[in-house]
Amino acid sequence: MMTAFKSRMIPMITNEAAIACIGMYCMAVVMGYGRFLFTATLPDIMVQLSLSTTIAGWLASINYIGYFIGALIAMFVPQRSTWQAMTLWAIISVVTTMLLVIPNMSLTLWYIIRLIAGIASGVAMILSSSFVIQTLSPERRSVLSAVHYAGIGVGISASAIVTWWLLKLGYHFDVIWLVAGVTSLPLVWLLYAIKPRQVRAVDSQQIDAKQHVSVHQTYVNFKRSLYEAISGHHKALTLLFVSYVLAGFGYISSATFLPVMAAQRLTTQTYAGLMIWLVVGIFAMLSNPLWGALAKRIGEIKTLMGLTVLQAFGMCLPIWFDGAFGLYGNAAILGLTFVGMVSMTLTLFKNINPAYSNLLIALATLAYALGQFLGPLVTVALAGRDGNFNAGLLVAAIGLMIGFVLLVWFRRQSPKTAKLV
Known part of the structure; x- marks a missing residue:
C-alpha cells in the first residue's frame, strides 16, 4: 500500500532529456550554490561579519579542501552505489547551504560548514556526472551531457540573481543562503524520481561475497588499477x-x-x-x-x-x-x-x-x-x-x-x- 502511494507521489522518470535537465539542476545546486554562491555573497559577508581579506581567502580555500576530499571519496564509491551516494551528498549540500542562516556562528563553525559543503560538492558533482552520462544513449550523449554541465553556469547566474534581488530588498547573506537552500529542496524529489530500477534478484550469498571482497580488497584493487591506468x-x-x-x-x-x-x-x-x-x-x-x-x-x-x-x-x-x-x-x-x-x-x-x-x-x-x-x-x-x-x-x-x-x-x-x- 505504502509502495503504491510512493509510486503515485514520485513517478519514475526515464526520459533522457528530463534526466539531463535534472542533472543540470543538481549541478546548479551543488556547484552554483554549494560552491559559487559564496563568491556572490562574499562582499556582504565581509561587511556584515567584519572579515579581513585573509579570513575570506581561508573560507574559500577550506571549501576547496573539502572539494579535494570529496573527489577522493568519489573514487571509492562502487558503481552500484552511485545513485545512493549522489543523492546523499546532494542532500548534505542543500543542508549546509541552509545552515549558514544560523545567526552569530563562530568562525570555527563557518570553517566546518564550508568544509563539509566542499566535500558534498566534490562527491555530488563527480557522481552526478557519472550517473547522468552513463544513463544517456551514445547517440544523444554529447548534446545532453552539455545540458548537464550547463548547470554550473545556471547555478552561477542564479546565485547572482538571488543575491541581487534579496540585497535590493534589504536582506543580507543569511537570508540569501536560506532562500538558496529552500529553492534546492525539489532536487531531492527529482533525484528519487530517477532512481535506477531494481535489477532482478541475485543470490544473497553472492552479494555478501562481493561486498566482503570490496571492503577487504579496496586498497589492493585501487593500487592495481592505478598502476594499470x-x-x-x-x-x-x-x-x-x-x-x-x-x-x-x-x-x-x-x-x-x-x-x-x-x-x-x-x-x-x-x-x-x-x-x-x-x-x-x-x-x-x-x-x-x-x-x-x-x-x-x-x-x-x-x-x-x-x-x-x-x-x-x-x-x-x-x-x-x-x-x-x-x-x-x-x-x-x-x-x-x-x-x-x-x-x-x-x-x-x-x-x-x-x-x-x-x-x-x-x-x-x-x-x-x-x-x-x-x-x-x-x-x-x-x-x-x-x-x-x-x-x-x-x-x-x-x-x-x-x-x-x-x-x-x-x-x-x-x-x-x-x-x-
Missing part, C-alpha cells in the same frame, strides 16, 4: 596533471574575488559585483556547446590550448584597465573558458586510457582541487593590507601560460598519444 602514460599524464593544477589555480584567483574587486573599484555602482558575476554565469552556460562544436573540428587539445591562452589574457584585463571594462571583460572570458577547460581536459584524460577513465577523471579532479585550494591563499597573500588583487591576477596569468607550455609539450608526445588528441 598510468602504465605507459607516465609522462603524458604528468604534463596534463600539472597543467590542470595550474588551470585550477588560475581561474579561481579571479572567480573567488571578482565581486570584491568590483566593490572596490566601481564604488558608484551598488550592484556591479553581482552584475559582473551574472556575466560569468551567462557566458558559462554558453561555453560548453560552443567549445564542444569547435573541438569536433580541431580536436580537444587545440581547443584547450586556445582556451588557456584566452583565460590568461582575461586575467590581465583588470590589471591593464582599472575600471568596468577590465572587470566585465575578465568576467566574460572567465565564464567562456573555465567550464570548457574542464570539459576538454577530462575528455583528454578519458582518451589516454579509456579503460580507467573514471579513475583518471577522479585523479584529475584532485589536481584541479589542489590548484583551487592554493589560488585564494596566494592571491590574498599578494593582496596584502591594501587588498590589491592585481599581483594575484598576474601570477594566475603566468601560471596559465606555464600550463599552456605544458599542453604544447603534452601534444608533442608519442604518436600514439597524438592520435588520441
Whole structure:
C-alpha cells in the first residue's frame, strides 16, 4: 500500500532529456550554490561579519579542501552505489547551504560548514556526472551531457540573481543562503524520481561475497588499477596533471574575488559585483556547446590550448584597465573558458586510457582541487593590507601560460598519444 502511494507521489522518470535537465539542476545546486554562491555573497559577508581579506581567502580555500576530499571519496564509491551516494551528498549540500542562516556562528563553525559543503560538492558533482552520462544513449550523449554541465553556469547566474534581488530588498547573506537552500529542496524529489530500477534478484550469498571482497580488497584493487591506468602514460599524464593544477589555480584567483574587486573599484555602482558575476554565469552556460562544436573540428587539445591562452589574457584585463571594462571583460572570458577547460581536459584524460577513465577523471579532479585550494591563499597573500588583487591576477596569468607550455609539450608526445588528441 505504502509502495503504491510512493509510486503515485514520485513517478519514475526515464526520459533522457528530463534526466539531463535534472542533472543540470543538481549541478546548479551543488556547484552554483554549494560552491559559487559564496563568491556572490562574499562582499556582504565581509561587511556584515567584519572579515579581513585573509579570513575570506581561508573560507574559500577550506571549501576547496573539502572539494579535494570529496573527489577522493568519489573514487571509492562502487558503481552500484552511485545513485545512493549522489543523492546523499546532494542532500548534505542543500543542508549546509541552509545552515549558514544560523545567526552569530563562530568562525570555527563557518570553517566546518564550508568544509563539509566542499566535500558534498566534490562527491555530488563527480557522481552526478557519472550517473547522468552513463544513463544517456551514445547517440544523444554529447548534446545532453552539455545540458548537464550547463548547470554550473545556471547555478552561477542564479546565485547572482538571488543575491541581487534579496540585497535590493534589504536582506543580507543569511537570508540569501536560506532562500538558496529552500529553492534546492525539489532536487531531492527529482533525484528519487530517477532512481535506477531494481535489477532482478541475485543470490544473497553472492552479494555478501562481493561486498566482503570490496571492503577487504579496496586498497589492493585501487593500487592495481592505478598502476594499470598510468602504465605507459607516465609522462603524458604528468604534463596534463600539472597543467590542470595550474588551470585550477588560475581561474579561481579571479572567480573567488571578482565581486570584491568590483566593490572596490566601481564604488558608484551598488550592484556591479553581482552584475559582473551574472556575466560569468551567462557566458558559462554558453561555453560548453560552443567549445564542444569547435573541438569536433580541431580536436580537444587545440581547443584547450586556445582556451588557456584566452583565460590568461582575461586575467590581465583588470590589471591593464582599472575600471568596468577590465572587470566585465575578465568576467566574460572567465565564464567562456573555465567550464570548457574542464570539459576538454577530462575528455583528454578519458582518451589516454579509456579503460580507467573514471579513475583518471577522479585523479584529475584532485589536481584541479589542489590548484583551487592554493589560488585564494596566494592571491590574498599578494593582496596584502591594501587588498590589491592585481599581483594575484598576474601570477594566475603566468601560471596559465606555464600550463599552456605544458599542453604544447603534452601534444608533442608519442604518436600514439597524438592520435588520441
